[in-house]
Amino acid sequence: MKSIRQLVKHYPVQLLCSVFELPRSCYYAHLARRRHIDVRRVNLRSRVNELFNQSRGSAGSRSLVTMLRDEGVNVGRFRVRRLMKEQGLISKQPGSHAYKKATVERPDIPNVLDRKFTVAAPNKVWCGDITYIWAEGRWSYLAVVLDLYSRRVVGWAMSAKPDAELVVKALDRAYEMRGRPQGVLFHSDQGSQYGSRGFRQRLWRYRMIQSMSRRGNCYDNSPMERLSRSLKTEWVPTVGYMTTALAEQDIGRYLMQRYNWIRPHQHNGFVPPAVAEEKLNSVSGNC
Numbered sequence: 001m002k003s004i005r006q007l008v009k010h011y012p013v014q015l016l017c018s019v020f021e022l023p024r025s026c027y028y029a030h031l032a033r034r035r036h037i038d039v040r041r042v043n044l045r046s047r048v049n050e051l052f053n054q055s056r057g058s059a060g061s062r063s064l065v066t067m068l069r070d071e072g073v074n075v076g077r078f079r080v081r082r083l084m085k086e087q088g089l090i091s092k093q094p095g096s097h098a099y100k101k102a103t104v105e106r107p108d109i110p111n112v113l114d115r116k117f118t119v120a121a122p123n124k125v126w127c128g129d130i131t132y133i134w135a136e137g138r139w140s141y142l143a144v145v146l147d148l149y150s151r152r153v154v155g156w157a158m159s160a161k162p163d164a165e166l167v168v169k170a171l172d173r174a175y176e177m178r179g180r181p182q183g184v185l186f187h188s189d190q191g192s193q194y195g196s197r198g199f200r201q202r203l204w205r206y207r208m209i210q211s212m213s214r215r216g217n218c219y220d221n222s223p224m225e226r227l228s229r230s231l232k233t234e235w236v237p238t239v240g241y242m243t244t245a246l247a248e249q250d251i252g253r254y255l256m257q258r259y260n261w262i263r264p265h266q267h268n269g270f271v272p273p274a275v276a277e278e279k280l281n282s283v284s285g286n287c
Helices: 002-007 013-019 024-035 039-054 061-070 077-086 164-177 197-205 218-234 244-262 273-286
Strands: 125-135 138-147 152-159 185-188 209-212
Touching: 013 024, 039 061, 039 077, 061 077, 125 164, 125 218, 125 244, 138 164, 138 218, 138 244, 152 164, 152 244, 152 273, 164 197, 185 218, 197 209, 218 244, 244 273
Parallel strands: 125 185, 185 209
Antiparallel strands: 125 138, 138 152
């Protein structure tokens, strides 16, 4: 067919079809099919590409289907997967981690949470952790506070030093942002920042109960480990950031906008954390 289309400018269609032993009806049917373009499929393919790029290559077919359905597009996972394959879109997802087992426990701050990661309501259990980000040719440190109910980020802070002031700042932001809740259980690993006098005094002022993982056991704080992995594998550039200001702006956008409001979360049945909370508030308000 391609050869006939190229030669038809110089020779009659009847002659070319006879040479290639092809009925003219087949040739004209082929032209009709080429003229017919599936506009919906073209638009869907384009939107899949846009959403994939917005996720910086982290969204897989399941996440893309969820985001498309949130936009009112009824599409199946198989079709999205096929459109991704056509465009060479391959999701970058982290592999498994080998965590160290616990060896020594800290008796003065027990593991009150004890991996009970399913929480009945917001502002009951918060988790905290520190991770590191390469920016401006050196390490910067990020402290994040997560509400375990929907895995929503409720506070964060960045600093050039991984000290107690960093985790206190993240806690202060969370406390104010969430309306100064009382009786929250705050869980973290056994980092020195979370065991410092300044941080423990802040917890006491806010009437919060402290819980700590067993030493060397990241499974005891796995929701925070998963968040840090998602941030680094899905969002942070592999070469880091040119400036710390750019790092703060970009990471803040990921945590408070994309992670909270856009990115589907498996814990919530592939509903973003902030949306899951809004649904809870809506149901509670109607009762």
